[in-house]
Amino acid sequence: MTKSKTGLTLEFSNSPEVLTDPDPINEIIGPYGASIWPIPFADLDPKTRDLIQKKALSPDEVNRLERSLLLSREELLKVIEKAGRDPQIPGGGSLQTKEVNSGMTFPSLLLAEEGADYSQFDKFHLNLAADGTGVDEILQMLSGDGFRLIYRLPDETILTLTLSCTTNDSGWLLTHAGPHPHMGSMSRASSGTKILGQVIGPAEWEMKFVP
Numbered sequence: 160m161t162k163s164k165t166g167l168t169l170e171f172s173n174s175p176e177v178l179t180d181p182d183p184i185n186e187i188i189g190p191y192g193a194s195i196w197p198i199p200f201a202d203l204d205p206k207t208r209d210l211i212q213k214k215a216l217s218p219d220e221v222n223r224l225e226r227s228l229l230l231s232r233e234e235l236l237k238v239i240e241k242a243g244r245d246p247q248i249p250g251g252g253s254l255q256t257k258e259v260n261s262g263m264t265f266p267s268l269l270l271a272e273e274g275a276d277y278s279q280f281d282k283f284h285l286n287l288a289a290d291g292t293g294v295d296e297i298l299q300m301l302s303g304d305g306f307r308l309i310y311r312l313p314d315e316t317i318l319t320l321t322l323s324c325t326t327n328d329s330g331w332l333l334t335h336a337g338p339h340p341h342m343g344s345m346s347r348a349s350s351g352t353k354i355l356g357q358v359i360g361p362a363e364w365e366m367k368f369v370p
């Protein structure tokens with residue numbers, strides 16, 4: 160894995176080029192509905208900043224982090240607009256949603272556990288409701304490193320975006336739309352990596368694996 164001082168790398172399956180800054184990365188992934196920006200933690204209260212750095216969290220601590228950091232509907236819509244796309248459902252749809260096969264509900268704080276094997280989830284998929292309506296995914300990477308978002312383009316090129324939090328002062332805010340083939344992979348993330356995921360749109364949706 161290539162390390163960069165920004166904590167971001169975008170690698171291409173068909174080129175040795177590696178991009179490490181958000182702006183040129185957004186020029187590449189933007190046309191596919193994805194975008195990424197740093198999120199500064201400077202304005203957060205000290206307790207929240209402490210929780211961001213903890214390796215394991217109690218349910219109460221998870222609640223507290225979620226209360227401090229979850230984005231409101233207005234903020235979510237702004238992120239989607241900044242990424243240059245329309246929300247999958249006008250107005251954003253439901254903010255509390257469920258993936259029907261796993262029963263997993265969002266918003267959710269995903270925390271990479273020591274020794275866990277996440278490779279079984281490394282499969283390209285689309286996130287769609289039964290009627291084909293897509294979801295909007297908005298992820299905040301709060302801590303850790305080696306979290307990857309992998310996108311497959313229509314010409315089969317694979318883009319691998321690897322996110323790391325290189326300091327305690329900032330994380331990453333990323334969004335993409337569910338109907339593009341993608342995977343969010345924890346399989347190379349360091350233990351304690353935290354991703355706060357909001358998946359909005361249809362109240363119930365399915366992770367549809369694509370060959």
Ligand SMILES: [Fe+2]
Nearest residue numbers: 286341342343
């Ligand atoms: Fe997804």
